[in-house]
Structure formats: C-alpha cells, structure tokens
Amino acid sequence: MAWYIVRYDNRFRIYWDLFIILLAVYNCILIPIDVGFGKKFYGTKGATVDLIDSVLDIFFAMDFVLNFFTTFVSPKTGL
Secondary structure, three states, X not given: OOOOOEOOOOHHHHHHHHHHHHHXXXXXXXXXXXXXXXXXXXXXXXXXXXXXXXXXXXXXXXXXXXXXXXXXXXXXXXX
C-alpha cells in the first residue's frame, strides 16, 4: 500500500474523525449565535472569533482532502 493511503481503522484517522466531530459541534453551536446576534454578542472579541472560524475552515478543508486518501470497506465484498 502506498505511504499516502490512510486505512479507515488507523488510530490517527479515528482520532482525527473525533476531532472533526468536535469542531462540527462547535460550529453547530456558534453559527446560530453568530447569525442571530452578530457582533453584539461577541463585543470586542469579534476578531478573535473570526480567526478561530478561519482556522476551523482550514481544518475542514484538510479533512476534505484526507477523505480522498482514506480506504473504505465495500459492503458487497467486505474488503
């Protein structure tokens, strides 16, 4: 197997998926607050929250690319 292929059951991949799930939960909580209240809710911390959102977007983009290099199990063959 090539060095850039990540097995679906690799420990790194499992921890990465858990990390991405936590980021998604954070987004599920923060995006409605941001849309509903905007800058009034954050006050002077708006720039910090924007930076955090940008970093999260980078992690989601990395996850998107990582999914192209991850193996999967076929339901027909079990391989």
